Amino acid sequence: MTVQQHQAMDQTVLVYEDDPGPPPGAVPVRHPVPQLETQPFPTAIAQPAPQPDSAGPGTAAFRYWVAADALSSASRMWGSLVPSGTQWVPSVGRVLTAHLDEGVDLNAFYTRTSLEFFHQTVAGVEVFSAQSPEVVRHELGHAVLDALRPQLFHAAMHEGDALHEAFGDISALLTALQMESLRVTVLTETQGNLELSSRVSRMAEQLGWAIRQLKPDRVDPDCLRNMSNTFFYRDPVGLPPLGPANTLTSGPHSFSRVFSGAFLKIVAGIFRQQATQDQAGLAKAAEIAGRLLVDAVVAAPVVAAYYAQVAGHMIAADQRRFGGVHGQSLRSAFVRHGILSLEAATSITAAEVARRGAGIAEATPGGSDDQGLTTVTIQGMAYGVKGPLTLSAPGEVRRFGIAGSAPAGGSLRPADPEQVATSYLEDLLRRGRVDVPEEHRSDTAVVDDNPSRLKTHEIVRSEATEGLTLVRRCFD
Ligand SMILES: [Zn+2]
Structure with missing residues (x-):
């Protein structure tokens, strides 16, 4: 360990754990100085690192450390779940670089070379998208899914885009659930029923607040998107392209809520199956759900009814990894959101998974962009x-x-x-x-x-x- 690393371990920075929330925003907490050089998903920020311990909310130095902590924690979380050999798509290069303030907008992007964040003044409040760990972890989620399944990048299919958006929100959820403090908070808030609306199900409260001031029908009443929802699958080919946030449209962010809603119920269901109904049990449940999702997106073929394929492959992954012990939680969540029909959910038997096993086992992350298209x-x-x-x-x-x-x-x-x-x-x-x-x-x-x-x-x-x-x- 170098002298700098020793120093970094002692020093701390002020950060937000999940989202600052609507103005005036949450009270920041202290974390160790984040390390961006995490394998296999190293990240960087396109500006010099400020002194640790240097500044609080409202300063560029504070925003730097919030974003760095969010990048580092999400990279570590996904790094522990992906197959060995997974790496950023080639155009990203070795390191995924984040640009924290690229001008005026209420948005953030993954461009296949970098992550870009913006700011905008709304109702007298300057809102920076990189100041929300949830937004940062959502964008990093796009890059991770791109590394696992680059074929989705140019594919002309609603469900590929929507799965990308769901994966981004799941990236924020699972990273938040890595923190013991947040697990304890959420268990208290939901009284152990993780399906309910909570601090981790409500995505991007601050950005949601800002957009609500300008376009009130675009976002949920309490955040940007809430994973605690009841949106039921429809073939997106038959849905309108636009509509208010309380309706389901074929737009990727809107349609993503069908899948992310099911995923929250899966975490809740697997948690109920744990030996202990406490923060340790919740950590385990989140890890299992994440692992099954990664297995599924690597193995699921890119097809028209893509949600159903990913769902089916999560059930198959559970069969292969855990002998199918979480099958009920998975089937129930996917059926409740219409992602699998009843007959589809019941047709994925142990024998059927065993019969298809070779094809699933051969699947590897990455590959060329147009493979299978x-x-x-x-x-x-x-x-x-x-x-x-x-x-x-x-x-x-x-x-x-x-x-x-x-x-x-x-x-x-x-x-x-x-x-x-x-x-x-x-x-x-x-x-x-x-x-x-x-x-x-x-x-x-x-x-x-x-x-x-x-x-x-x-x-x-x-x-x-x-x-x-x-x-x-x-x-x-
Ligand atoms: Zn997104």
């Missing part, structure tokens, strides 16, 4: 784009012939890849999220040039084909 070429004219346009549609074969619930009961029939991809493009355009450069626009192009609207995607000339293609810039 199929190219769909559409006429761009109908979308205001000149010439043919290619989309990366989900093209893998479903494992376990399972699907989500149909509203009247039974299973939904998943849409075909072309339908999924075109519906996805149409929704992006209807939400104004695609940057279509001037030279690619048709005469009747519907273009949203509002500079304040984030463009998550762009139309570019394809390197592989002659025509144009849809690519992602970032997750927000």
Whole structure:
């Protein structure tokens, strides 16, 4: 151990544990000086580290240590769960760098080269997205899922985007549950029923407060998104692209709540199965749920009914790792949110998992971006784009012939890849999220040039084909 590391162990910094909450904000706590060089997910902050112990809320030094602590804790949490050999996608480089204040916005991004955070003054209060550990851990979650499943980055499918958003919120939840102090707080707050709304289920209270002042119907009444919810699965192909926060839409943040809601119930269910109903039991439950999720996203094929596949693979992972002891908690949560139909949930038997075992065991994290995706070429004219346009549609074969619930009961029939991809493009355009450069626009192009609207995607000339293609810039 170096002299600096010894010093760092003695020194502390003031940080927030989860989210500062609405103004005036929470009282910070003391943590040891965070280490960003954690393997296998090292991070960095694009500015010099200030002196530890140097400053409290309202200063740049304080924001630095809050973000550093959030990055370090989330990296360590995921690092303990992912298969060995997992690393950031190549474009990130060895270290994922965070830029804490890139200008005015109430948002944060993962761009595949870095994490970017912003600030905005709302009702006289300056709100920095990097000052919320929950927002920082959400963004880091995007980078971790990208490392595990890079195929989701450009895939034109609602459920891939939504799983990314759910994974981000789960990243914040599981990292918070690594802290004994928060586990004790949450057990008191929920009286041991983790399904209830709590400090860890309420995502990004401060950013939620800020957005609520400007666009009140965009966020939950008490935070940005609450994982304690009852949103029931619908095929996103049939949902509207936009709507108030109390409705389910195909928008990735809205639709993510179906999966993250089920995940909170899974943590709650596995906790009820623990020998001790205390903070140690809760730590164990969170770790098991995280492990099953990582196994599932590595093994689940990228298909149209993707939520059902990830759910089925969590049940299979539990069978393989733990002999299926958490099966009831998993099935019950996925059925209650409609992610699995009843017949789907009951069809994943031990024998069925054993029969499919080889394919699951062979799955490894990473791989090329287009692995398992199929190219769909559409006429761009109908979308205001000149010439043919290619989309990366989900093209893998479903494992376990399972699907989500149909509203009247039974299973939904998943849409075909072309339908999924075109519906996805149409929704992006209807939400104004695609940057279509001037030279690619048709005469009747519907273009949203509002500079304040984030463009998550762009139309570019394809390197592989002659025509144009849809690519992602970032997750927000
Ligand atoms: Zn996100």
